[in-house]
Amino acid sequence: QVQLVESGGGLVQAGGSLRLSCAASGRTVRINLMGWYRQAPGKERELVATITGGGSTNYADSVKGRFTISRDNAKNTVFLQMDSLKPEDTAVYYCNAEVFSIYFWGKGTLVTVSS
Numbered sequence: 274q275v276q277l278v279e280s281g282g283g284l285v286q287a288g289g290s291l292r293l294s295c296a297a298s299g300r301t302v303r304i305n306l307m308g309w310y311r312q313a314p315g316k317e318r319e320l321v322a323t324i325t326g327g328g329s330t331n332y333a334d335s336v337k338g339r340f341t342i343s344r345d346n347a348k349n350t351v352f353l354q355m356d357s358l359k360p361e362d363t364a365v366y367y368c369n370a371e372v373f374s375i376y377f378w379g380k381g382t383l384v385t386v387s388s
Contacts, residue, residue: 275299275377277368282382285358289386293353295368295379306371307344307351311364311384318367322353336362358386 281293297304308323322332322342330342341354351368363386368379 275304275370275372277370277377277379279366279368279379279382282366282384284385284387287358287360287386287388289358290354290356291358291384293355293366293368293382293384295351295353297349297351297368297370300372303372304349304370305373306369308369309342309351309353310367310369311362312367312381313361313364316364321366323369324351355384358384360386360388362386 276298277295279293279295281291283291285291306323306325309321310318311321312318320333321336322340324330324342324344326346339357343352363384365381365383367381370377
């Protein structure tokens with residue numbers, strides 16, 4: 274089992290920045306892919322960004338150039354630096370970790386971007 278706890282969400286004005294963190298505990302030595310997803314009110318959960326243990330990244334088109342995912346393998350933590358935030362970035366952001374094709378989720382952290 275892997276437990277994930279997100280932090281760093283909050284209220285920010287459009288154009289501002291936030292940094293999300295996700296700390297993993299449990300069977301962390303087996304974690305391969307880590308990522309961030311988000312779910313806006315009335316919408317389905319969508320991919321934001323992922324990062325492999327080797328540092329390869331993937332981003333949704335909507336956040337490319339504005340968000341940066343990074344990872345500290347020694348601390349089993351993944352980060353999401355969000356810059357130039359837009360009101361449409363408002364959502365609950367969820368951390369995700371993959372262990373041998375099993376996916377674990379955090380409980381989410383709310384990000385609200387005001388216009």
